[in-house]
Amino acid sequence: MAQLKDLGWQSFFEEACKEKHASPELYQLGRISRDDKIYYHVMTIDSDHEVVEITASLKGKSRKTLNHEQKPAVGDWVILDYETSNYNQTDAFIELVLPRRTSLSRKATGTASIEQIIATNIDYVAVVTDPEADFNLKRLDRYFTLIEQSGAKAICLVNKIDLYESDKEGQAHLAHIKKQILDYFPDASIDLHFTSAVKNQGVSILKNYLDQGVTLALIGSSGVGKSTMTNQLLGQDWQWTNEVNGVTGKGKHTTSARDLILLPDGGLLVDNPGIREIHLWSPEETLNESFQDLSQLSLQCKFSNCKHELDSGCAIKQAIETGALTAERYESYLKLVEEVEILNKRKQQRERNVQRRNKRGKKVKARNLEDRIDLEREQKPDNDLFNT
Numbered sequence: 001m002a003q004l005k006d007l008g009w010q011s012f013f014e015e016a017c018k019e020k021h022a023s024p025e026l027y028q029l030g031r032i033s034r035d036d037k038i039y040y041h042v043m044t045i046d047s048d049h050e051v052v053e054i055t056a057s058l059k060g061k062s063r064k065t066l067n068h069e070q071k072p073a074v075g076d077w078v079i080l081d082y083e084t085s086n087y088n089q090t091d092a093f094i095e096l097v098l099p100r101r102t103s104l105s106r107k108a109t110g111t112a113s114i115e116q117i118i119a120t121n122i123d124y125v126a127v128v129t130d131p132e133a134d135f136n137l138k139r140l141d142r143y144f145t146l147i148e149q150s151g152a153k154a155i156c157l158v159n160k161i162d163l164y165e166s167d168k169e170g171q172a173h174l175a176h177i178k179k180q181i182l183d184y185f186p187d188a189s190i191d192l193h194f195t196s197a198v199k200n201q202g203v204s205i206l207k208n209y210l211d212q213g214v215t216l217a218l219i220g221s222s223g224v225g226k227s228t229m230t231n232q233l234l235g236q237d238w239q240w241t242n243e244v245n246g247v248t249g250k251g252k253h254t255t256s257a258r259d260l261i262l263l264p265d266g267g268l269l270v271d272n273p274g275i276r277e278i279h280l281w282s283p284e285e286t287l288n289e290s291f292q293d294l295s296q297l298s299l300q301c302k303f304s305n306c307k308h309e310l311d312s313g314c315a316i317k318q319a320i321e322t323g324a325l326t327a328e329r330y331e332s333y334l335k336l337v338e339e340v341e342i343l344n345k346r347k348q349q350r351e352r353n354v355q356r357r358n359k360r361g362k363k364v365k366a367r368n369l370e371d372r373i374d375l376e377r378e379q380k381p382d383n384d385l386f387n388t
Contacts, residue, residue, distance in 0.1 A: 001049040007031045008121060008213045008268055013077050016099045028080040032072045033260040039090050040072055043262065044080065051262060054091035056080060068114055072097050074258045074270060075120035075215065102151035104217065119217050119270045124209050126155040128220035131164055131177050137184045138332045144190060145336065155191045159225040162196035184329050186293060197225040203232040210267030217270035230271045233263055291333050297325065
């Protein structure tokens with residue numbers, strides 16, 4: 001007999017319902033399992049206490065008024081309305097999106113300053129890489145920064161080690177990669193594992209994290225073994241698997257859409273398409289929290305306004321010279337800070353553009369007397385002049 005907690009329901013969402021004056025016992029609750037742009041797939045519990053997947057859509061008003069980041073995303077808990085959905089050719093309407101306990105997001109690809117939510121309400125995020133062309137410390141740094149900001153716990157899986165275990169040279173290569181990761185992230189709370197998906201090692205490790213209602217997301221580049229691990233966790237061929245290009249070392253997008261999957265042995269998995277670009281979407285303060293080792297070092301500088309360049313008594317420069325801090329990690333931090341500053345400027349410009357468009361809209365609306373009265377009512381709803 002299935003229960004909501006099998007889908008990840010927690011006391012956090014129950015409290016959120018009460019704050020919204022919506023008792024969970026009186027409403028049909030569900031969790032977004034897929035976003036098809038036009039409508040959503042939602043996992044819910046039916047009257048026979050079985051997990052079913054239905055289709056749902058936002059009401060017309062919500063589609064127009066909600067910002068991109070406020071609309072339902074994979075992993076969100078929603079309140080459903082069945083009674084008024086018949087004409088919309090879906091099973092239900094989404095009445096309300098509950099607050100998110102965690103949210104993994106990045107800046108959307110392209111020049112626009114728009115947040116792209118990867119998944120919400122997740123407990124663990126496993127970054128899958130390999131010891132070959134995909135391995136990149138700076139890319140891992142970006143992944144771990146996103147995860148730190150999301151509120152989830154980070155796991156790092158270095159997959160395909162079966163290609164290197166057969167000889168001493170390969171084993172030395174794996175040992176070198178492990179040392180690189182541990183040196184680059186000395187204080188990070190990251191669980192590091194070396195796996196072989198073809199030997200089911202990745203599955204056995206992931207199952208240690210998965211329990212009833214626990215949600216784990218797999219992210220990483222294409223061709224590193226995410227789909228193979230997903231198929232093994234499900235015990236069936238959920239996704240096609242492709243070979244990596246031997247020339248470029250890059251894989252194809254085997255997974256074409258983001259799905260929240262209920263696993264047969266308990267727990268839930270978010271299977272993501274391969275990610276090529278990782279741009280941060282966060283304030284600078286949150287970025288500093290992800291680099292606490294650098295923040296602590298900067299406090300030890302001789303001068304409070306130290307620029308960490310040629311200044312005497314610079315603790316960061318000294319840490320790099322002694323090997324306590326890698327120059328690559330510091331350079332990565334500076335690049336991320338610059339990226340966040342550029343993003344903040346773009347956000348501010350976008351807000352100014354929106355405000356200007358709104359002002360222009362009000363000017364157009366106020367060209368005649370009736371529209372001016374309507375506009376005045378919107379701005380001053382309690383004005384006695386228009387309410388008598």
